[in-house]
Amino acid sequence: DSGVTQTPKHLITATGQRVTLRCSPRSGDLSVYWYQQSLDQGLQFLIQYYNGEERAKGNILERFSAQQFPDLHSELNLSSLELGDSALYFCASSVVEAWDRRKTYGYTFGSGTRLTVV
């Protein structure tokens, strides 16, 4: 157990629907990151939150949104789902907000949510 909890582990839904993925970071970590891993691809950065505020945005579609709550858990909302949104969605957490040469130890990842859009 990495300490980062993602729910649900698997999700099957139809095109056009909306889903919410949930992530609880490791205790003490204030940053939460969302990544998308499509088939045969590496991880693509979607978005970062730090202590409730958005810090960085990557290749996140307008149909996707996220937020981080006061208890530091985060939710990734995916709407108007398309077949191409089928992927493994990872949440990761870290203690740092941004680049810190002394503290960039790497992320702690959750086990991911496998989203299948049919």
Add this chain to the structure above:
Amino acid sequence: AQTVTQSQPEMSVQEAETVTLSCTYDTSESNYYLFWYKQPPSRQMILVIRQEAYKQQNATENRFSVNFQKAAKSFSLKISDSQLGDTAMYFCAFTERNTGNQFYFGTGTSLTVIP
């Protein structure tokens, strides 16, 4: 743009042998970190090893070591005494000062350890 390239989609190695996975990256920064992550069939992303660009000495973690060639922007992972549990996808990752704490990942190398 920051890129990470893993040119070996698949590799295999006999149990107890040594294997090297390649990674190259592109950056104009001098301060950055490099990582190797392992993703076994369980899908969990596990940090294997990390290298700080300002350190000349290659990082080692038990059977895992890296060959960091800063001028060549190369960061290979050597696995010694390969074990069946090393079978996994291996991702090279990179983060630099200008990108906050965002990581860039390569497309991965699928490693199979053969008994």
